C-alpha cells in the first residue's frame with residue numbers, strides 16, 4: 374500500500390525528540406461570552422450580536438446557507454426553528470465533540486448564547502429598540518499579508534448532471550526556491566455552490582501528467598487529489614476564517630512543487646427555512662487562493678503525518694460497522710488534526726493512550742476541515758495512536774479503501790512538529 378510505505382518512511386525519518394512545556398491535561402478557563410440573566414431579551418440588543426458573530430459567516434444574501442439571517446424580519450419569521458437548530462446543535466455546523474482538548478476557532482455556541490436565543494424565541498421573538506443594535510458585522514480579518522494569489526485561468530462550469538461535482542485544479546506558484554507556507558486563504562467564486570476546498574502540494578511532473586489526461590483544465594477527483602506523492606495542506610469550508618498554521622510552524626513547499634486545489638461544488642437550490650434541496654443550475658466559478666509564506670524559515674517545520682486504516686471491508690447493508698487500527702507515531706508535538714472519511718462515514722475518533730484527541734460523533738463529508746488545538750498536545754516517545762471509524766453501507770456491495778465516490782477512507786492527518 375502506497376500510503377503505508379510513506380508512513381514507514383516518515384516514521385524512520387523522524388527524529389525521536391520529546392518536547393517539554395506542552396501540557397497534556399489542559400484546564401479550561403470558565404466559559405466566556407454572554408450569559409442569560411433570566412430577563413426579557415430583544416433582537417437588537419441581545420440576539421443580533423450573536424447572530425452576527427455566529428451565523429452571518431454563512432447566512433447572508435448569496436452565502437452558502439440557503440437563507441439570510443441579517444434582518445429582524447428574516448430571523449423572527451423562523452424564530453422557532455432557529456432556536457431549535459441551536460438547542461440541538463445542528464447549527465452552527467461544527468463536527469468535533471467536546472473533549473479533553475479544545476480547538477481554536479470553534480463554532481460551537483456557548484451555553485449562554487444558546488440560552489439567549491432560546492429565551493428570545495420563547496418570549497415571542499421581540500424586536501426591541503434599533504438604537505441598541507451593534508454596528509454591522511465586520512468580515513473575518515484577512516491574513517496580515519499574502520505573497521501570491523493563484524487560481525485557474527478560466528472560470529469553470531461545474532457539471533450539473535448530478536448535484537455534486539468534485540474538481541481538481543492544478544495551480545502553479547512558479548516558485549524559484551523552496552518556501553515555508555504558514556497560511557492560506559480561499560476566495561470562493563460562486564459562493565452558493567462552493568461547498569468545500571481541499572488543498573494539496575503535489576510533485577510537478579505527476580500533476581502535469583494527470584492534468585493532461587483530460588481535455589478541459591483540471592480533472593475530476595474525489596476525496597483525494599488522485600496524484601501519488603501529493604500531501605494534504607489543509608481544508609476549507611464556507612464560514613471558516615483564513616487558515617494560519619500555529620505560530621512558529623509551517624509546511625515546507627519544494628521549489629518545483631505545484632498546488633492542487635480540489636473544489637466540491639454542490640449544485641442544489643435550497644428553499645428558505647427547509648433543508649430539502651432541489652437540483653439547481655450550475656454557475657461558472659472562479660475560486661482563487663492567496664498564499665502566505667514565512668519571511669524567515671520557520672523554527673518548527675511541520676509535517677502532515679497520516680494515520681491510516683486501509684484494512685477495513687464494510688459488508689453490504691451494514692449499519693454502524695466499526696474498524697480500528699493502532700499505530701506508533703513519532704514523538705513530538707501535535708498541533709492539529711484533519712479527520713477524513715467519505716460519504717458513508719458516520720463516526721471517526723483518534724485516541725492517544727486512552728485519551729481522546731478528536732471525536733466526530735456525526736461525520737458529515739461536507740464540513741470536513743483541519744482543527745488546531747488551543748494548546749498543542751505532547752506526543753511522547755513510543756506513543757500509540759488508535760484510529761477508529763464507523764460506517765453505514767446502504768449498498769449491496771462490500772466497500773473498501775479507495776479514492777472513488779463509492780469507496781471509503783479512514784484517515785486522520787496529524788499536523789506535527791518535532
Ligand code: HEC
Nearest residue numbers: 427428430431437438439454455458463464465466611612
Ligand atoms: C458554516 C456555515 C454556517 C453557519 C456559521 C451557520 N449556518 Fe445555519 N445553515 C448552513 C447551511 C449550509 C444550511 C443548509 C442546510 C445544511 O446544509 O446543513 C443551514 C441551515 C440552517 C437552518 C435550517 C435547517 C435546520 O437545521 O434547522 C437553520 C434554522 C439555521 N441554519 C440556523 C443557523 C443559526 C441560528 C446559526 C448561528 C447561530 C447558523 N445557522 C450558523 C450553514 C451555516
